Structures are given as C-alpha cells and as structure tokens.
Amino acid sequence: MVNLVTSSAKLASAAVVLVMVSGCAQTSGVRPLSFGPVASPELNSTRPAGSDAILEALNGGILPQEAASTLSRAERLRAMEAEYQALEKTPGGQSVAWASPVGGASGEVKAGTPYQVGQQNCRQYTHSAQINGATVTGRGAACRNADGSWTPLS
Template sequence: MTVGGKAKIVKLMVTGAMLAMAAITSGCATGKRAAAPLAFATPQTSYSSGDAFVRALDGGLVSQIQGADLGAEDRKLALQAEYKALEDAPGGQAVPWSGATGVSGTVVAATPYQVGTQNCRQYTQTVSVDGRSLVARGAACRNPNGTWTPLT
C-alpha cells in the first residue's frame, strides 16, 4: 500500500470516529436531536493567554496525552490553541502551536453542532514530540459566558 493510500485510510478512520462521537454525544445534554451546524456569537470578553477562557478547558485534551511530558509554557500554548480552534477556527482548519523546547502541535475542531441549547464541537489535539505524533480527541460545549466545557 502506498503512503498516499495509508493517509486516505487514516483520514477515513478519523472522520468515522468523529461522526461516531457526534452520534454518541448528540443527546448527552437534553436528549434532543442535534440541529444544523451553528455560528458562534462573539465572546463577551476578549481572549488572552492567562484568562478564564483557557482555564475553563480544565487541562484540555493536551492533558490526556500520555507521553507528551510538556512543561508549563508548552501546556499553556497547547491550551491556547485548543481555545482558539474551538472559538474561532472554521471546521477542519488546523490551529498550530510551537513551544520553545521543540515540542509543537495542532488543534483541529470539527464543524459546530448543537446539543440542546449548547453549541458544541469535536476536536483533536496532536502533539509532536521527539519525532512522534501523539493524539487526543474529544468534544467541548460553549457556555453563555464564552468559556468551553470539555465533555467527559
């Protein structure tokens, strides 16, 4: 099998996993069916690196990645990218981040969807460390104050 063929298979597997996660989480808040994708309202407060918006992610997906061993600054950059992807990025667009220690990553959020009255997104955090790509996947829903709460 060619490298391109393997990449297509991986892409199909990731897409399938994301669709399965959407089906599973679509009724988790209220039991209502998910509506069409939504555009998000502008947050009430502007985004900055140390504010409650990043802290509300409660460690985010990056904290779930085993073997990444990120320092505090790299973890902060990864969380900022998670917030940026959830809040601002079009579905499927990568939000890159790069730490001072050579660790880097990307966050990709899927198209927004609605669960009950909450706007939600699935997303993936990929961390590149020592030539390895480590991946975590999850979903988060947006609160009225502009913060995002990860679904567990």
C-alpha cells in the first residue's frame, strides 16, 4: 500500500513538472503586444485613452523622426507602448513586438540590463521597425522617473 501511495505521488509530481516545462517551451519567438482600443469608442473620440502621458514622457521615442512621423497616431501609440513595456517590464535582451492593426508598420523593442545613474534606474534600448517597407532603427537610453514614466537621455 505504501509503494502505491509513493508511486502515485511521484507520478503527480512528474505531471506538474511536465506542465511547467511545457509552458516554458512555448515562449519562443516574439509575440506582439495586445492593446485595447486606442480611441474611446463610447465618446466617438480620436484621443487615446490614457496614453498621452506615455507619449509625452518618451518624447516620441527613439525611432528616427523622419520615419516615425509617417506613422498614424495609433501606430505611434503602439510603438511608444512597446518601448514603455520593454523598459518597464521586460528582462534584458528579450523583445517586445508591436504591429499596426490596419497598416503594414511593425516593430520590436529590446531593452538591455538595467543600471543606475545616481538614484535613477536606466536602460539602454533598441527599437527596430518596418515602416513603409523600410527597416529603421533607433538606439538610446532612458531613465525611470519617480512617477514611473521613462525619459530618453539626449
């Protein structure tokens, strides 16, 4: 009877480990971020819902201005949110992807290992994007402010 209980416990432990490992194996590749609507449909407004602070703090991001200026407001918002997510939550070297829901624009942001400058946490990061059929890349660093926003270093 003791052997049966021990065998059942070992089998249950093996099943738990198998489920945990299979979850890790499915994380390969870059998955685009999923965002809610960028406009408030109930108000028929084109103003992004709560996103102005992200756009302002990131000063338009690190993509070259001449390429970024051709993006729609919704595409710029997705690009800025990807930069914010990479800086705020993503381990160094991992990518945060974004894609336009209607156009052909897409991109990927990779942040490096966090480091300290004085009392601020900072990270270097790279943003590569496909805009109007061309690949553009921006590189820079940003530091986290006391209010949780990130400001690119100039």
